[in-house]
Amino acid sequence: MGYVNRRNRTIAGVFLLPTVAVLFLTTIYPMLYALYLSFRNYDLAKPFIPRIFVGLANFQEVLTSGPFMHSMWITFKLMAVTLTFQFVIGVGLALLVTQRLPGMAAIRTLLLIPMMISPVIVGLVWLFIYFPELGYLNYFIGLIGINPIPWITSTQWALTAIAIADIWQWTPFVMMGTAAALQSLSPEPYEAALIDGNSRIDVFLYVTLPQLKPVLISLLFLRAIDAFKIYDIIFVLTKGGPGDATETIALYIYRQSFTFWRMGVGAAASFVSLIIISVLITLFFKSMQKSAVAR
Amino acid sequence: MGIWNKSLLAASFVAMMCGSALAQDKPFEGVQLKMLGIGDTSVTRLAKITSEFEEQTGAKVQIDMLPYPGLIDKIIIEASSDNPTYQLLWVDSPWVGMLGEAGALQDLTDYAKRDAAEIGLDDIIPVQLQENSWQGALLAFPASGMIWHVNYRQDLFDNADEKAAFKAKYSYDLAPPSTWQQFHDIAEFFTRKKGDKLAGKVLEQDFYGNAESYSRVQGAITHDYFPIMRGFGGDYWDPATGLCAMTGEPHVKAAEFMKSLVPFNPPDYLGLMWDIQSGYMERGETALSGYWSVRTVRLTNPEEAKLPSLGKAGFSGGPTVDGKPQPTYTGALSFAINAKVSDQEKEAAWAFIKWGTSEKIMRRLADEGWGISQFRKSILSDPALQEKYPYYKVLLDTQANARRRIFHPFYADVEENFGVELSKYMAGETATAQEALNNACTAVNSRLSMFPVEQRLRWINDAPVTVLQK
Amino acid sequence: MASVSLTNVVKAFGAFKVVHGVDLDITDGEFVVLLGPSGCGKTTTLRMVAGLEDVSGGEICIAGEVINDRPPKDRKIAMVFQNYALYPHMTVRQNMEFALKPQKLSKAEVDAKIAGVAGMLGLDALLQRKPAQLSGGQRQRVAMARAMVRTPEVFLFDEPLSNLDAKLRTQVRMEIAKLHKQLGTTVIYVTHDQVEAMTLADKIVIMKDGYIEQIGSPEEVFAHPKNLFVATFIGSPSMNLFRMTVERGDKGPVLSSAAFTIAAPVDKSGKLTPGQAVTLGIRPSDVRLARAGEPGAIEARVEVVEYLGVEALVDLRVGTQEFIAQIPAGERPAPDETVKVVFNQAGLHLFDSESGQAL
Structure with missing residues (x-):
């Protein structure tokens, strides 16, 4: 028995080796290197600055920095808005596209397109839409007599504009996940409710939603991680501006690392946000387990 | 022709030193040159005709053209790599200190001295060479020389009705602004709504008195703010400490002045940066716009701008507080050689720089109408070309009394911190200009203060470029 | 209601x-x-x-x-x-x-x-x-x-x-x-x-x-x-079916197949015409072992015996025809034995082979 086990373990090890190697090279090593950097004064553009060990100075700087806290606030604000709309609209669309109506399959496919586009391209598409002078959006609102709105160039609108683009791109993800879950739900409770005469709202609130809860939590969890990292769309549309109105965590880290070339500070900021996102994950998993037990 | 023979001679000499037997008439046969460049006039013009260089020298040239925002990031990464991909680097002159202190750029002093006659070293406006130096060493070679100047609608300034109305309102004659107050008045005067009349015609869309850069992207706002600040009499550094000094009266006034122009700017002013800003001028949608001369040439080419078809551009130097000229900031868009490439590649790259910045090519581009902002006295002072490009005279005159632009190794910190803080102030997120400038200077100084004062002073010291010392 | x-x-x-x-x-x-x-x-x-x-x-x-x-x-x-x-x-x-x-x-x-x-x-x-x-x-x-x-x-x-x-x-x-x-x-x-x-x-x-x-x-x-x-x-095990032909017998119509011949149920005889193809149905519970010397008994070979406690199911074969008898467990024969069985007259069902309808 012991021999077989040992042998199986060896074989398992051999099969795992490529995965472990790739994981090490692409994830673990860069992460360890980033950890190493986070304790150093490392300016990529200025090799004449000694790249010395600075203890927790980088972390201290990040945690006491107004811009970092500001970017954290912007990130969570954006996350709250985009996730709310993505889930409300996404679940609504999922309910719609799972109806057995003619043409729904085609509509469903069309609705998935935004999700399949690279975020940079999405950014560019919305750049054309938002463009102040020549943009489509201002053209169309001009037709109904509204003055042009500086969508991405005013502090009042920029975050909203980014939220709209992000909602446009990721609502289909929520829709797809929810639609899949809806289709896997047993139809019989619905027929029971139909016979009992429960209203559509009641059926949605008390029958559908509770059954979707585990899936919605998983989707929320995936979306939250993604929303926390939001970068591409903002980079294309506003680069964090105007002022610092749309500067999220990822842009803050980018700016520290690749504008100021302070790799150490950038790495420290990355780890701080990693810790924040890990706490989020843990909370999500806890609540997921709770809802699983409750079933 | 003499220049060309000499160049070939020099090239074959190098080729022989490298032991190449093949390189008789094409000295760089087999050499591959790659340039990390910008997609703007200083490169795009040349990129179209690099095949001619290839025919003459055998060296193949590939130019990768990127937008200005982010370009410096790629150059820094390229410079920090041990295995260079690019032999030629496009350099905006403020980067010279950053790249120079990092040892990323080849010192061109010896090449320039060796080939002084061939390149017409004396023909180049001296401050343009100074602009490309770091601690006295010539690290890049000008491919386009710049000043920050005012572009205006000559046709509107000449309009009798507008002139009379202006005089009536401001009690002085409408003319290119020499003071900031005049600049402000003109911007205010020409700000019109859709349906208003401009030069007798009813406007189909809003007309803006002014267009400046207010975007934070790649510090775009600083590229207008710094020259305006200079016009108010300010400068970057404290000569005693080598720290950021941009919190004084001229600096605050300059920032407040820019903010006072906001009502005359397009509604998307916070998104305005070089190309978008100059676009308003090129489409004839603004009366007045001060910017770096790199794109000015487009205002005279009907294939690149609408303005020559619907009106006429006028040009003048940057205003000052009292109308007496202050030494303006210059700028240079230049070609540099990656310090880490082989000697043969360096020679080939130098040959390309010589070719691409030669008077012959520059004159040809100017003749064809696809010119760039020039840096050679012979061209800028050519009466025929001055007639064709009226801003040449402005370029030439202002550079007689000009001062070098920022060149500090921490330029990226300056550009980014001032970009963000000024943009926030313009957007109303920061209450006062003083606060915004204090924030930006504090951020910059927090990094500088850890260096000894001697080092800081060395970084702001503009040692005379040795290539001009006989 | x-x-x-x-x-x-x-x-x-x-x-x-x-x-x-x-x-x-x-x-x-x-x-x-x-x-x-x-x-x-x-x-x-x-x-x-x-x-x-x-x-x-x-x-x-x-x-x-x-x-x-x-x-x-x-x-x-x-x-x-x-x-x-x-x-x-x-x-x-x-x-x-x-x-x-x-x-x-x-x-x-x-x-x-x-x-x-x-x-x-x-x-x-x-x-x-x-x-x-x-x-x-x-x-x-x-x-x-x-x-x-x-x-x-x-x-x-x-x-x-x-x-x-x-x-x-x-x-x-x-x-x-x-x-x-x-x-x-x-x-x-x-x-x-x-x-x-x-x-x-x-x-x-x-x-x-x-x-x-x-x-x-x-x-x-x-x-x-x-x-x-x-x-x-309806019914389990299901009804045994035999494909038969109606023939004229001495005392009225008889049902005949290659395996056996039996008299047609009296109440149905009026509906039968010679040469007609009919299907005879009999539930296994209506098949029982014949008493010694009982007339009309059919000789069959026991293929399989399934013991169910109270009852037993016996798979029988006559020629190529297989059918099942459900009998008290105590009476069950051994496999490969040859037994004689009779059908309860009351349990005979007749169907028209073509239409499948009861006669």
Whole structure:
């Protein structure tokens, strides 16, 4: 028995080796290197600055920095808005596209397109839409007599504009996940409710939603991680501006690392946000387990 | 022709030193040159005709053209790599200190001295060479020389009705602004709504008195703010400490002045940066716009701008507080050689720089109408070309009394911190200009203060470029 | 409580008909079982009554009113589903409360109803549990409770026992029978299990391919199957069939095959003509071992003997013809033995081989 086990373990090890190697090279090593950097004064553009060990100075700087806290606030604000709309609209669309109506399959496919586009391209598409002078959006609102709105160039609108683009791109993800879950739900409770005469709202609130809860939590969890990292769309549309109105965590880290070339500070900021996102994950998993037990 | 023979001679000499037997008439046969460049006039013009260089020298040239925002990031990464991909680097002159202190750029002093006659070293406006130096060493070679100047609608300034109305309102004659107050008045005067009349015609869309850069992207706002600040009499550094000094009266006034122009700017002013800003001028949608001369040439080419078809551009130097000229900031868009490439590649790259910045090519581009902002006295002072490009005279005159632009190794910190803080102030997120400038200077100084004062002073010291010392 | 009647009810999906003109009258309080193999249209018929499927043609009446176009909630019905259709995240009590919600009753009324039903079904202790914490039988009872709590006029059951194991099935079956007796509500019950049908039904409706094959009491359909399908579908083990030809015998017509010849049942002899192809049906329980010297006995070889305790099933063979006898276990022969068997005259069924209809 012991021999077989040992042998199986060896074989398992051999099969795992490529995965472990790739994981090490692409994830673990860069992460360890980033950890190493986070304790150093490392300016990529200025090799004449000694790249010395600075203890927790980088972390201290990040945690006491107004811009970092500001970017954290912007990130969570954006996350709250985009996730709310993505889930409300996404679940609504999922309910719609799972109806057995003619043409729904085609509509469903069309609705998935935004999700399949690279975020940079999405950014560019919305750049054309938002463009102040020549943009489509201002053209169309001009037709109904509204003055042009500086969508991405005013502090009042920029975050909203980014939220709209992000909602446009990721609502289909929520829709797809929810639609899949809806289709896997047993139809019989619905027929029971139909016979009992429960209203559509009641059926949605008390029958559908509770059954979707585990899936919605998983989707929320995936979306939250993604929303926390939001970068591409903002980079294309506003680069964090105007002022610092749309500067999220990822842009803050980018700016520290690749504008100021302070790799150490950038790495420290990355780890701080990693810790924040890990706490989020843990909370999500806890609540997921709770809802699983409750079933 | 003499220049060309000499160049070939020099090239074959190098080729022989490298032991190449093949390189008789094409000295760089087999050499591959790659340039990390910008997609703007200083490169795009040349990129179209690099095949001619290839025919003459055998060296193949590939130019990768990127937008200005982010370009410096790629150059820094390229410079920090041990295995260079690019032999030629496009350099905006403020980067010279950053790249120079990092040892990323080849010192061109010896090449320039060796080939002084061939390149017409004396023909180049001296401050343009100074602009490309770091601690006295010539690290890049000008491919386009710049000043920050005012572009205006000559046709509107000449309009009798507008002139009379202006005089009536401001009690002085409408003319290119020499003071900031005049600049402000003109911007205010020409700000019109859709349906208003401009030069007798009813406007189909809003007309803006002014267009400046207010975007934070790649510090775009600083590229207008710094020259305006200079016009108010300010400068970057404290000569005693080598720290950021941009919190004084001229600096605050300059920032407040820019903010006072906001009502005359397009509604998307916070998104305005070089190309978008100059676009308003090129489409004839603004009366007045001060910017770096790199794109000015487009205002005279009907294939690149609408303005020559619907009106006429006028040009003048940057205003000052009292109308007496202050030494303006210059700028240079230049070609540099990656310090880490082989000697043969360096020679080939130098040959390309010589070719691409030669008077012959520059004159040809100017003749064809696809010119760039020039840096050679012979061209800028050519009466025929001055007639064709009226801003040449402005370029030439202002550079007689000009001062070098920022060149500090921490330029990226300056550009980014001032970009963000000024943009926030313009957007109303920061209450006062003083606060915004204090924030930006504090951020910059927090990094500088850890260096000894001697080092800081060395970084702001503009040692005379040795290539001009006989 | 109400009567239900179906008149020429048709269900078609496009050109494809799955129910062909069903006529059925169910009197008030009757327990009717729709029985048939899968795909026979019984569930579709039930779902049309429930309002879960549109009616393509004909009329369905409940309590004398045509309800074809009424939404399910207005049909005064309640349904128990094959998979129970309980709301998984709700407790037993909440499941029932949710079913009552549309009736907008007071809290006291709701509590009283739930207490009543829970008491009847023995669910009092389970009211706070969720379906996942219940056994299959308990879930089934909850499903019934949820239907009952609404006090409908007609109960619809869709294969309610098919997810239960055999022992539970028997138990719940008896409970259903008891409840029906207690409540007296009209029931339409769909199953493919003839035992359920036989034990529960006042009236069995046997369906095949969207047609009704026979309607009758359990006794009727067992003793007098109208056709070969009903004959073989009802009863277990199923009826033995022999393909025979009618011939003229000395004392009237006889049925003859390569294996054996027997006299035709006297009451059917008038309907027979020589040369006619008929199918003789005899239930295994009507085959018995012949007494010594008994006339008309058929000699058969024992292939397999299945011992069932009280009885035994004996697979017999005559020539190429195989059939089964169900005999007292004590009389069972040994395999490979040769035995003589006789058919009970009263148990002989005759069908026209061509039409399959009983003669």
